Amino acid sequence: MSGFPxxxxxxxxxxxxxQLGRMSALAAARLGYKCHxxxxxxxxxxxxxxxxxxxxxxxxxxxxxxxxxxxxxxxxEFENVSAEGLDLLASLKPVRPSPAIxxxxxxxxxxxxxxxxxxxxxxxxxxxxxxxxLREAAGRIGLPAVxxxxxxxxxxxxxxxxxxxxxxxxxxxxxxxxxxxLEGFIDFAQEISVVVARGEDGxxxxxxxxxxxxxxxxxxxxxxxxxxxxxxxxxxxxxxxxVADELALVGLLAVEMFVDSRGRVLVNEIAPRPHNxxxxxxxxxxxxxxxxxxxxxxxxxxxxxxxxxxxxMKNLVGPEETALWPAILGAPGLIPHLYGKAEAxxxxxxxxxxxxxxxxxxxxxxxxxSALGPTAPRGDGAC
Ligand code: AMP
Numbered sequence: 507m508s509g510f511p512x513x514x515x516x517x518x519x520x521x522x523x524x525q526l527g528r529m530s531a532l533a534a535a536r537l538g539y540k541c542h543x544x545x546x547x548x549x550x551x552x553x554x555x556x557x558x559x560x561x562x563x564x565x566x567x568x569x570x571x572x573x574x575x576x577x578x579x580x581x582x583e584f585e586n587v588s589a590e591g592l593d594l595l596a597s598l599k600p601v602r603p604s605p606a607i608x609x610x611x612x613x614x615x616x617x618x619x620x621x622x623x624x625x626x627x628x629x630x631x632x633x634x635x636x637x638x639x640l641r642e643a644a645g646r647i648g649l650p651a652v653x654x655x656x657x658x659x660x661x662x663x664x665x666x667x668x669x670x671x672x673x674x675x676x677x678x679x680x681x682x683x684x685x686x687x688l689e690g691f692i693d694f695a696q697e698i699s700v701v702v703a704r705g706e707d708g709x710x711x712x713x714x715x716x717x718x719x720x721x722x723x724x725x726x727x728x729x730x731x732x733x734x735x736x737x738x739x740x741x742x743x744x745x746x747x748x749v750a751d752e753l754a755l756v757g758l759l760a761v762e763m764f765v766d767s768r769g770r771v772l773v774n775e776i777a778p779r780p781h782n783x784x785x786x787x788x789x790x791x792x793x794x795x796x797x798x799x800x801x802x803x804x805x806x807x808x809x810x811x812x813x814x815x816x817x818x819m820k821n822l823v824g825p826e827e828t829a830l831w832p833a834i835l836g837a838p839g840l841i842p843h844l845y846g847k848a849e850a851x852x853x854x855x856x857x858x859x860x861x862x863x864x865x866x867x868x869x870x871x872x873x874x875x876s877a878l879g880p881t882a883p884r885g886d887g888a889c
Contacts (some may be wrong), residue, residue, distance in 0.1 A: 514537070518539050521583070527545075530552075543556045543558070545559065546562065567594060579599060584779075603757035615687055640688060699760055714730060715732045729868060730868075733868070753778075790813050813865065816866065816868040819858055819859070823856065831857075859878070
């Protein structure tokens with residue numbers, strides 16, 4: 507069968523078996539759909555709550571064909587699929603968001619070229635092929651700067667901070683695969699993000715702008731809404747809309763941004779999938795980012811992305827924070843989410859908790875720490 511809107515009982519194919527797929531599959535189930543997961547890892551979080559699973563490499567044509575044959579529409583929770591794999595899937599079933607959007611987000615040079623071409627500001631940047639190119643880029647952009655791989659980087663992996671010209675050779679040698687990208691260092695006042703959904707008919711829903719705090723390059727806490735001036739919020743929302751429209755998005759997209767010291771908003775990166783900074787929407791919104799993900803790819807109407815409560819979301823990362831689980835279950839007001847991962851390796855996102863507040867009463871710093879009870883951030887200042 508085919509055709510949108512997808513009738514209840516249809517099967518949604520999700521590439522990737524992690525927590526984003528798990529929470530999308532739970533939202534899909536509420537809307538009467540089944541999910542089928544393509545993943546390399548048997549028993550991964552999304553497979554535990556889904557009707558079907560294909561265990562395979564993301565490049566293997568026979569498995570990709572079998573996966574496509576089992577589903578009515580395909581989406582992603584994981585972006586590192588080869589271009590050939592994507593094209594094969596798209597030749598067999600509708601892929602939403604489109605392979606073109608996925609390609610744009612997979613490569614930082616393509617992504618930043620697209621953004622700047624659409625009039626969206628970013629940090630100054632230059633593509634870097636070799637050490638001479640890096641020296642030239644550092645000369646033009648200035649130091650400090652951040653050297654990154656163009657592909658396959660996440661949670662701060664695949665990047666190096668350059669403070670002095672002596673740092674260049676070692677950083678260039680250490681980062682792979684080449685080519686690289688050099689970005690000017692933004693001494694940001696805040697990191698914010700906006701999650702949006704867009705339908706095939708151009709319908710559009712955007713969640714409120716949120717503030718994100720990182721620890722060891724991994725998202726630690728999201729505050730919803732962001733505590734930003736209205737002018738900053740307007741820029742962030744306008745940028746998110748422009749990105750979604752320019753991409754002709756069908757699906758869900760997160761736009762991660764910096765607010766610089768002058769109150770200007772610059773895009774860091776885009777992710778055409780549910781995003782960690784949108785997890786608060788499960789508990790604080792009538793329709794979460796995961797429901798909007800499923801609705802947008804299934805061709806269902808998009809409800810407004812309204813928020814009935816303010817929220818603080820705290821990630822549970824690695825064995826230390828996973829060990830807090832019994833205390834979390836006993837802490838009044840903390841809404842627990844665990845992803846079903848077998849092993850709590852260091853730096854691995856194992857779950858999250860959300861705390862709700864009546865609209866307009868997000869507490870100050872001290873109140874946030876005390877509201878998170880046993881999971882209060884360590885406050886080590888590492889961003
Ligand atoms: P990314 O992998 O690009 O999302 O970067 C991970 C984190 O590194 C961001 O959330 C920022 O905290 C920091 N970062 C990345 N790029 C820059 C930049 N150009 N200037 C300052 N901080 C950055």
